[in-house]
Amino acid sequence: MHDLRFIGIGAVKSGSSWMASLLSQHPEVCMSSRKEIAYFNAFNFDGTENKSSSYGLDYYSKFWSNTDKVKGEVSPQYFYDEGCPKRIKEAFPDTHILIMLRNPKQVVYSHYLYEKFFNRSIEASISFIEALNKNPFLLKSALFSEQIKRYQKIFRKEKIHIYFLDEALKNKSKFSKQLYADIELDKVDFEPDYSSVNESKRVKSEFINRLIRIPSSIKKQIEGSFLKGFMDQVMQAKFFIHLVRLRNSLLDRNVERLSKPKLTLEEKNYLDNYFKKEIEDLELLLGVDLSRWKTID
Numbered sequence: 001m002h003d004l005r006f007i008g009i010g011a012v013k014s015g016s017s018w019m020a021s022l023l024s025q026h027p028e029v030c031m032s033s034r035k036e037i038a039y040f041n042a043f044n045f046d047g048t049e050n051k052s053s054s055y056g057l058d059y060y061s062k063f064w065s066n067t068d069k070v071k072g073e074v075s076p077q078y079f080y081d082e083g084c085p086k087r088i089k090e091a092f093p094d095t096h097i098l099i100m101l102r103n104p105k106q107v108v109y110s111h112y113l114y115e116k117f118f119n120r121s122i123e124a125s126i127s128f129i130e131a132l133n134k135n136p137f138l139l140k141s142a143l144f145s146e147q148i149k150r151y152q153k154i155f156r157k158e159k160i161h162i163y164f165l166d167e168a169l170k171n172k173s174k175f176s177k178q179l180y181a182d183i184e185l186d187k188v189d190f191e192p193d194y195s196s197v198n199e200s201k202r203v204k205s206e207f208i209n210r211l212i213r214i215p216s217s218i219k220k221q222i223e224g225s226f227l228k229g230f231m232d233q234v235m236q237a238k239f240f241i242h243l244v245r246l247r248n249s250l251l252d253r254n255v256e257r258l259s260k261p262k263l264t265l266e267e268k269n270y271l272d273n274y275f276k277k278e279i280e281d282l283e284l285l286l287g288v289d290l291s292r293w294k295t296i297d
Contacts, residue, residue, distance in 0.1 A: 008074030
């Protein structure tokens with residue numbers, strides 16, 4: 001794979017799926033066939049090892065068709081993983097880095113709801129604050145200033161593009177034009193469908209959810225056995241990539257809209273105190289006023 005024009009690196013639960021939708025609709029763009037490839041991150045949000053990061057670029061290139069269109073992808077895992085900037089730079093030194101930011105308090109709460117009601121990595125019985133204490137990655141994933149600095153050390157300033165979800169949603173047309181211009185597309189005035197904002201979701205049918213996830217459980221067992229080498233080869237094959245895409249599609253269909261429970265005063269104060277300095281640091285780093293982020297509804 002000779003060129004990748006752009007990589008959206010997140011942040012997590014900050015509108016990156018919406019941004020990916022706007023990019024995928026543009027006639028000059030070819031997005032990756034998998035929604036989030038998560039190739040360059042050596043570790044996942046919860047600290048577990050990401051096996052696919054050890055595969056070669058030949059594996060990575062299989063997620064695009066053979067086309068002259070502008071290629072790109074969006075994977076929020078890249079913003080969080082410490083080694084990602086260097087690995088991306090080595091593979092694609094001139095790629096554009098796209099970053100979408102959101103109030104970190106909203107990010108943490110949305111991330112918590114996603115892990116609890118969809119990914120099922122957080123026990124259903126524990127409270128929000130208990131979940132934060134038991135899963136420190138939830139808070140760490142929203143420490144944006146630290147994550148931005150990692151990319152600023154590796155990539156030139158003109159290659160890093162930072163957007164704010166709340167501002168983008170207020171003027172969607174202006175945002176899409178800026179987005180298309182930043183990755184050097186010709187038709188910056190192209191008007192996409194702006195309606196695909198990703199909402200909070202929960203699993204609809206527990207039975208179907210467990211059924212769909214059976215192959216993943218089998219894969220984990222094989223990876224811990226003498227067949228690990230064989231499994232690595234299988235996972236890099238095109239048919240397995242298509243199989244995972246089908247699995248993800250089925251998982252996405254087995255969801256329903258989640259009505260967000262309201263934060264308690266204690267939970268709001270906890271987030272306010274935790275992110276007070278972070279928001280101030282981000283204001284200094286980016287030279288912007290983020291006073292609107294200093295309280296959470």
